Amino acid sequence: MLNLKYRGIDRTTDILSFPQMKEPQTSDLKSQVCLLGDIVINLHRAERQAVEYGLTLKEELKRLLVHGLLHLTGYDHEKGGYAEKKMNDKTRYLLARLGKN
Numbered sequence: 001m002l003n004l005k006y007r008g009i010d011r012t013t014d015i016l017s018f019p020q021m022k023e024p025q026t027s028d029l030k031s032q033v034c035l036l037g038d039i040v041i042n043l044h045r046a047e048r049q050a051v052e053y054g055l056t057l058k059e060e061l062k063r064l065l066v067h068g069l070l071h072l073t074g075y076d077h078e079k080g081g082y083a084e085k086k087m088n089d090k091t092r093y094l095l096a097r098l099g100k101n
Helices: 002-007 026-030 043-053 057-072 081-098
Strands: 015-019 037-041
Touching (some): 037 057
């Protein structure tokens, strides 16, 4: 429902990110307080995906949160090619840094 309303795509999604800034600048991200935006996670979809991917719900929520945060900081896998690879690489890096807990 939100995906249709805000993106014009009539299908369920696992996560939506709503940035507060048009294009985040490095200086914006280094300030003490920076409101990047809002992230909405579809918990029902996350539960199904966790089972599908062989993850716990906590692991899947962590993956989705990282995904949403990357969108809010300017990454966009939907552009394909290099942009998708860059976002996927950053996702793996951040998830490894966060660890299992």
